[in-house]
Amino acid sequence: MLGEFNNYFWPVLVASITIIGIIGCYVLLKLTGKKGPENDDNSTSGHVWDGDLEEENNPLPRWWVGLFVITIIWGLIYLALYPGLILTDGYLKWSQLGQYQDEVKDADKKFAAMYKDFGQMDLEQFINNRKAKKIGKKIFLNNCAQCHGSDARGTTSFPNLTDHDWLYGGKMIDIKSSITNGRNGVMPALASIGTKKDLWDIAHYVKSLSDSKHHPMKALRGKEKFGICASCHGADGKGNQSIGAPNLTDHIWLHGESFEGIVHRITYGINNEMPAWNDRLTPEQIHLVSLYTRMLSKDNH
Ligand code: HEC
Ligand code: HEC
Incomplete structure (x- = not known):
């Protein structure tokens, strides 16, 4: 019961404030868009300051009213298209996550060709290819450094990957298997x-x-x-x-x-x-980061 209340309370509150805000804009426009209350000659509002400064009884300028109307219509269209009210998904079904996933898909497509070449590399080719090394290092820093350290030297309970002391073996096939399927x-x-x-x-x-x-x-x-x-x-x-x-x-x-x-x-x-990386990195990325790991321990011969 309380859970349901929590699920709905904030969305309903936000949606109410938004809708009341838009209605408020419309009402304000109605009230100020017309001439003020009639008085004698109907040319001033009757307010006088400093003896001779009078407030004219004119409606809001038309262009100003126009801007207001456009704002209100824009707000309504936006709320219909996007999930601005939280309570609905909006006509376009847009979401932050969806947009992110689309961007990742685009990036994967863009990099697929480049990774295809790297996916076949052997250690010697890798060591002589600056771009491949740069990407391998980046994958390592983004995904592995938080446990193994940015220098891959590990810490208590997280193995040093540069020292030739392998729990599961230091050949490419072993390292790749450690990364692809994880280890326990x-x-x-x-x-x-x-x-x-x-x-x-x-x-x-x-x-x-x-x-x-x-x-x-x-x-x-x-x-x-x-x-x-x-x-x-x-x-x-x-x-x-x-x-x-x-x-x-x-x-x-x-x-x-x-x-x-x-x-x-x-x-x-x-x-x-x-952890296993087969569902987070592509086979080509795993190949590159394996080569990078292998290279670090090779440097330490
Ligand atoms: C069923 C297999 C198994 C048995 C039996 C076993 N161990 Fe282990 N031991 C392991 C594994 C696997 C690890 C590594 C755990 C990890 O991945 O961190 C380990 C880790 C250790 C470590 C930590 C090494 C380090 O570098 O810090 C010590 C010490 C150790 N074992 C001692 C023993 C002793 C002493 C016994 C017998 C009383 C024993 N083990 C029995 C599998 C076993
Ligand atoms: C959440 C922490 C964590 C992350 C992130 C992580 N690892 Fe590990 N890794 C470990 C632990 C813990 C072990 C030791 C497992 C064991 O003792 O069985 C390990 C073991 C390994 C091994 C085997 C080492 C050996 O001695 O055989 C390799 C290779 C490895 N990791 C590479 C990587 C790479 C490359 C990445 C990034 C793609 C990565 N790790 C990300 C925690 C992590």
Whole structure:
């Protein structure tokens, strides 16, 4: 009930004010378009200022009335064509969204020819084509930088795309697949595999894999419990790109390297998501931004 009230209150209020405004204009015109009340010789309104300054009793000039009438008629035509009253769509069915979509369609058509050439490029051609690089960079800055950073170096939980440490692989085909279909890195919550102390021991073992600071005895105990982790991260801890399980031996940490953090991740698991772009970018745009991403990591050889 209240929802319905809210749905209608503002549109009805706006429409009423608009219509009353137009009617008001018409009434004002009627009242002032005629001569004022009759008086003796009917040439002045009877108002006198400073002794001799009199107000003549003339109707509004015709051209002025004409402008007013045009304004009112224009207002009515506008309201009939466009959704000015909010309550109706208007005869032209115009909407901001519709106009935007038409413009996007036009732009897509305009750029289609240009993108067609770029859609076939290989990395070498891309690197030597300034225009293609510029567009690839623009697509990246507009769509990817908010998560991966404008330099693509990422931040906690958002991977660095320039460092050769790939969760899902760094070949063109892998990168393109990451972008086209998105990725979802899932590590289950594994609190049940041991006591809190066991989880700390495992964290020490994880740290030992990259030769980071750790307690050797605790790490040794943790190693015994690593079996379940090995099913995804590999017996050697080097990860598995088919499911995006990170390499734990390279001292590159996606989610942070503190003991507390690692224990937290084992306890509660991780669900990390990269959105899919197949419905937001064209295949050619995905190709270009993949080349751009690939180039960034190539530069870092
Ligand atoms: C909303 C945040 C977000 C946006 C926007 C985003 N990404 Fe990602 N991206 C991620 C996350 C998070 C991951 C890691 C997913 C995982 O851990 O499973 C990721 C992973 C990737 C990977 C795989 C990295 C690897 O190591 O294998 C690539 C490649 C990538 N993104 C490229 C892009 C490109 C190109 C764009 C723009 C078209 C983009 N991303 C936009 C969040 C984002
Ligand atoms: C079912 C597969 C699976 C199992 C089992 C698993 N993990 Fe993971 N783990 C993953 C995935 C996938 C990620 C990456 C999540 C993401 O995309 O952000 C991950 C991430 C991590 C990270 C974060 C790495 C970083 O760079 O910050 C650590 C640490 C980790 N796992 C340790 C463990 C330990 C220890 C165990 C065993 C107790 C374990 N994992 C069991 C799949 C698994």
